[in-house]
Amino acid sequence: MINRVFSFKKPYKINPDSIKSQTTNQAPAGKFDVIIAGAGPAGSTAAYFMAQQGLKVLLLERGCYPGAKVCGGVSIIAEHTHKLFPNFWDELEWERMVTDQSFWWMTEDSVLSTRYQSKRLAAAPYNRFTIKRIHLYQWLAQKAIDAGAILLNNHHVSEVLFKDNQAIGVKIAEPHPNYYLADIIVLADGANSMLAEKSGLIHRVSPLNMSLYVKETISLSAEIIEERFNLLPNEGAIIGLYGYPTAGMNGTASIHTFKDSISLNVGMSVADFAQSGTRPYELLNRLKEHPNIKHLLKDGKLKEYGSALIPEGGYTSIPSLVHPGIMITGDAAALVNGVHGVNLAMWSGFFAAKAATAAKIVRDFSERKLSLYRTLLNESFVMQDMKANAGVAKMQQDIPYLFDLYTRMANEAAFQVAKVYTMPKLAKRKFIFQKLISMQPLGKMLKDSWRVLKVIK
Known part of the structure; x- marks a missing residue:
């Protein structure tokens, strides 16, 4: 069983310059079947499956390339991803296979922990992989391009265009002022979707339902990581941290092990940051000084520092996801369920592609026809699990x-x-x-x- 850990093909690496070179020109004239705002996990997955079905897809990314503004990494659920992209581990540049899952309940001077390690988690189709976000974003975007989607970087969608109540296109801000037309618009612009809010499709997100996470990537040799976390080569550990990291308020922190670095992040609701007056970097610095954490990071070098907004309001905070000519996906749709966010984003992109393909066949882009997207979500594990955990966010607030x-x-x-x-x-x-x-x-x-x-x- 252990040998399976070392039997993978070497994943190919995607050069950001390659993606840039394929997206420097403006899109061809004419109307598209679908325009997708945002080349994150939801947007690029939607673009890939739509292009596979022959739809004319324009994928618009605000950054200079997909993943340009992300930091650190996450874990992806292998079975979920394998069902969308069979044997993805042979293509995607992953960091470590997770065979060690721990939870630490921390005070200032102590840790009460539970830990589970098993080689059974290294058996196909495996369980979880740690990955760097930039590698995931670039891999998905490249797959979309290879399938026939057109990707334009440095294109900030500033507005959705409507005719009556039907979405008909998007407006692009400087430095590329322009507009593009399409039958369907997919909003995949991340947490706190300004496009959806500006279009009157969602209300302003409550600070109670939005969390801010600050993170660092700290370089250490693979040998040191494996020694300190008691891991074999290619094996990885994830540690969930509770209590002390968020200084008396409900929130979470975590450690993810990569090949030659460790990702440390901590966060809580925006409302708690505002009420307490705590600054995000103060939480992170405080956590790094905890004796049990300090030992793990000893002699490490700071490689990245960043932050991210995560919608954590749960099932009751999910907005209306379908409108005439529009579908909302991923974090913009508040599809985050505990530690599951990236995986749900990809599945929402897949279901949006199913709905767009069905609408294209009959040339009906009404809300009624696109509601297949919502139906597929509701019938899947995505919404069923979200509904099962519907009370978690309110419980933490109460x-x-x-x-x-x-x-x-x-x-x-x-x-x-x-x-x-x-x-x-x-x-x-x-x-x-x-x-x-x-x-x-x-x-x-x-x-x-x-x-x-x-x-x-």
Whole structure:
């Protein structure tokens, strides 16, 4: 089983200059079947599957190439991606195969952790891979180009054009003032979609439902990473961090291991940043000084620093996704479910392609016809899982101390269990119980536990 880890083909690397060279000219004149705003995971996946079906697709990217503005990496779910792009691991430049998943509940001076390691996670179709975002974005964009889509970089879509209520095209801002026409517009412009808001399709996103994550990529040799995380070559670890990283507020942090670097990120809701007055970089610097984290990063060199907005309002924050001539996908559609965002974005692009192809066949681009996109989402694991976790965001807002207080209580209980006293065991149990109810009354604990159980049922 272990040998399978080392049996992959060498993924090909995509040169950003190659993508640039294919997209320097303006698009040909005439009307397109589909215009897609944003060459991220949702937009490029939609472009790929639409172009495969013979649709004339224009993919517009605001940056100088897809992925130019992203930082760090994520993990992708292998089975989800394999169903869209069979044997993608032979093409996409991935970092490490995840065989080690840990969760740390942290206080200022302690960590209570759970850890699972298994070689079974290294068996096809595998489980998760860590990847750098830029490699994923460029790979998907190149696949779209190879399938026949036209990609224009440095093209900022400033406005969706309408005739009556029907979308008919897009307007491009400086330095390429222009407009393009199409039967269908796909909005894949990321979290806090200004295009959807400006078009009156969604309301302004609440700061309660939008999280800001700040991240660093820190270079270390592969040998040091494997030694510190107890990994074999090509194997990777992901650690979810709770409690201490967000300084008393609900939020999360994580560590992802790459080939020769570590990605560290931490974030919480924009509302919590505003209310607390905490600056994002302060959270990250604070986390890096924790003794258990500092050891992992020792002698590392800063390679990247960046931030990202993530829609984390859950199922109830998803806007109306279909309008006359328009579909909204990926982060713009708030399709983020816990740690799952990139995978859901790609699937939303796939379902949008299905709907666009069906609409093209009958030349009907109405909201009614494009609603196939919403139906496919609803029938898939994407929306079913989102619906199952619908109460998570509201629960975290209603119990703002959830991660911090109960992490402290868990660590206190673990400390007292580990510490040796001269008192009898029965007395020690009573002592620990009294300690815990001094931190949170029993009735309040039971009430909070019931609310959590109702949400994760």
